[in-house]
Amino acid sequence: MHGKNQKTVFEVNKIVLFSNCDAKNKTSSSTNFTIENLYQYTDIAIFINNHSTEEKTSENILKKVSISNIKFNQMPELGEPKLYFKGLNQFATSTLPEKDEISESLDFTITSENEADLDSPTLYNNLANPITLSYINQNIKTDYTLTDTSIPITYDGSLLKRCNIDLNSIACNISFDIYITNYLDEEFKTTVFIDIPLNDGEKSIYDGNLKVTNNSNFAFYRYK
Numbered sequence: 155m156h157g158k159n160q161k162t163v164f165e166v167n168k169i170v171l172f173s174n175c176d177a178k179n180k181t182s183s184s185t186n187f188t189i190e191n192l193y194q195y196t197d198i199a200i201f202i203n204n205h206s207t208e209e210k211t212s213e214n215i216l217k218k219v220s221i222s223n224i225k226f227n228q229m230p231e232l233g234e235p236k237l238y239f240k241g242l243n244q245f246a247t248s249t250l251p252e253k254d255e256i257s258e259s260l261d262f263t264i265t266s267e268n269e270a271d272l273d274s275p276t277l278y279n280n281l282a283n284p285i286t287l288s289y290i291n292q293n294i295k296t297d298y299t300l301t302d303t304s305i306p307i308t309y310d311g312s313l314l315k316r317c318n319i320d321l322n323s324i325a326c327n328i329s330f331d332i333y334i335t336n337y338l339d340e341e342f343k344t345t346v347f348i349d350i351p352l353n354d355g356e357k358s359i360y361d362g363n364l365k366v367t368n369n370s371n372f373a374f375y376r377y378k
Contacts, residue, residue: 162205162373162374163204163205163213163214163336163340163342163374163376164202164203164204164205164214164334164342164344164373164374165202165203165205165344165371165372165373165374166200166201166202166203166332166344166346166370166371166372167201167202167203167369167370167371168201168367168368168369168370169198169199169200169201169346169348169367169368169370170198170199170201170284170365170366170367170368171196171197171198171199171348171350171351171364171365171366171367171368172196172197172245172246172363172364172365173194173195173196173311173350173351173352173359173363173364173365173366174194174195174196174246174248174310174311174359174362174363174364175192175193175194175195175309175310175311175312175313175314175359176193176195176248176309176310176313177189177190177191177192177193177309177313178190178191178193178250182303184303185301185303186299186300186301186303187299187300187303187307188297188298188299188300189295189296189297189298189299189300189313189317190296190297191292191293191296192293192294192295192296192298192313192314192317192319193233193250193290193291193292193293193294194233194290194291194294194311194314194324194350194359195248195288195289195290195291196288196289196350196351197240197245197246197286197287197288197289198285198286198287198288198289198348199242199245199284199285199286200284200285200286200287200332200346201281201284202281202284202285202332202334203281204280204281210279210280212336212337212338213336213337213338213340214336215279215280215336215337216264216277216278216279216280216281216334216335216336217264217279217335217336217337217339218261218262218264218333218334218335219261219262219264219277219285219332219333219334219335220259220260220261220262220332220333221256221259221260221285221287221330221331221332221333222258222259222260222330222331222333223329223330223331223345224237224256224258224328224329224330225328225329225330226326226327226328227327227328227329227347228325228326228327229326230291230294230323230324230325230326231322231323231324232291232294232295232319232323232324233291233292233293233294233324234291234292234293235289235290235291235326235328236255236256236289236290236291236292237255237256237287237288237289237290237328237330238251238252238254238255238256238287238288238289238290239251239254239256239260239275239286239287239288240254240286240287240288241272241273241274241286242272242273242283242284242286243272243273244273245286246363246365248309250290250292251288256287260275261275262275262276262277262285263275263276263277264276264277264278264279265277265278265279266278266279266280270283272286285332289326289328289348289350291324291326294314294317294319294324295317295319298317300316300317308362310362310363311358311359311360311361311362311363311364312360312361312362314359314360315360321352321353321358321359321360324350324352325349325350325352326349326350327347327348327349327350328347328348328350329345329346329347329348330345330346331343331344331345331346332344332345332346332374334374340376340378341376341377341378342374342375342376342377343374343375343377344372344373344374344375345372346370346372347372351364351366352364354366
């Protein structure tokens with residue numbers, strides 16, 4: 155056991171990942187179709203467990219939560235990857251949340267209200283909702299023209315195949331730290347590592363979209 159904890163109070167025990175692809179700034183004519191920005195995105199839902207089957211206590215409820223130290227441990231060869239906050243209601247949609255880029259860190263609002271604005275970085279203090287983020291790799295292809303317009307274009311992962319994108323060229327591994335403070339003002343930290351899923355052994359993002367559930371075990375250690 156790391157740090158000051160005698161037991162694990164918080165841990166990330168599940169991460170749900172949804173990978174897809176889309177394009178924006180599209181122009182077309184009768185003979186060809188041009189894409190200005192082909193992008194691949196993976197929405198990330200991080201479920202934190204506080205091991206509580208009983209009532210909430212000062213030890214196992216949230217007072218503060220933040221994310222920082224974002225690293226691209228394996229950079230994709232193509233594109234421009236960034237990490238964003240994404241509202242829960244937008245999960246698994248191809249919206250580009252440009253204003254919600256996490257450049258250095260992200261602080262969450264913690265609430266115990268029955269109704270919370272989950273389109274902003276908000277977490278229930280009893281961990282009833284997951285942390286939702288979006289990895290977006292933009293400009294994988296720019297100003298790219300498809301000349302075979304007889305085949306309908308589908309705006310999903312199959313577009314990567316249509317644009318001759320080798321999945322190895324957009325492979326990525328990211329990591330970031332999650333910090334938690336509880337109501338005893340004890341401080342906890344864990345580092346989460348995520349491989350952006352482009353295939354699961356049975357199918358790949360070429361087939362449309364890909365949903366992967368990782369039963370993880372990133373335990374938080376108390377350091378203060």
